[in-house]
Amino acid sequence: MKTIEDSEIKALIEGATQAREKAYAPYSVHTVGAAVLDADGAIHTGCNIEFVTLQQTVHAERTAILKMVASGARQLRAVAVVGPYSGVPCAECRQAIWEFACADPDVVIVSAPTDGEVELLRMGEIYPRPYGPETKNIDPRKV
Ligand SMILES: [Zn+2]
Numbered sequence: 001m002k003t004i005e006d007s008e009i010k011a012l013i014e015g016a017t018q019a020r021e022k023a024y025a026p027y028s029v030h031t032v033g034a035a036v037l038d039a040d041g042a043i044h045t046g047c048n049i050e051f052v053t054l055q056q057t058v059h060a061e062r063t064a065i066l067k068m069v070a071s072g073a074r075q076l077r078a079v080a081v082v083g084p085y086s087g088v089p090c091a092e093c094r095q096a097i098w099e100f101a102c103a104d105p106d107v108v109i110v111s112a113p114t115d116g117e118v119e120l121l122r123m124g125e126i127y128p129r130p131y132g133p134e135t136k137n138i139d140p141r142k143v
Pocket of ligand 1: 089092094
């Protein structure tokens with residue numbers, strides 16, 4: 001696993017925890033926060049945002065990734081998730097993370113469930129057979 005500094009892990013969890021407080025989840029009452037560390041060391045945070053139809057709901061990880069991309073960054077190094085249950089990104093969020101992982105299976109997932117222990121995972125562990133932009137010869141850093 002690539003090294004990630006303890007200070008970066010701490011900052012990611014703090015960012016995700018603060019973002020969780022902004023979650024808009026009146027239907028599920030399932031609040032989640034996420035924080036993305038980009039290749040330049042900046043942190044982008046996000047929370048889940050629900051809509052009454054529920055299909056349009058955006059998970060915290062994707063909110064953070066959208067904010068990262070909107071800021072101009074195109075590569076992430078780590079993603080922290082703070083919330084109930086496992087704190088591991090769902091399948092759709094794994095796909096979104098992989099889009100900007102730049103084909104690096106060592107991108108770190110900091111799973112920080114509110115009712116459990118912090119766990120460091122690699123994208124290669126939780127998404128072992130990815131389908132991403134590299135399959136179409138796209139490098140997000142060059143787009
Ligand atoms: Zn998700």
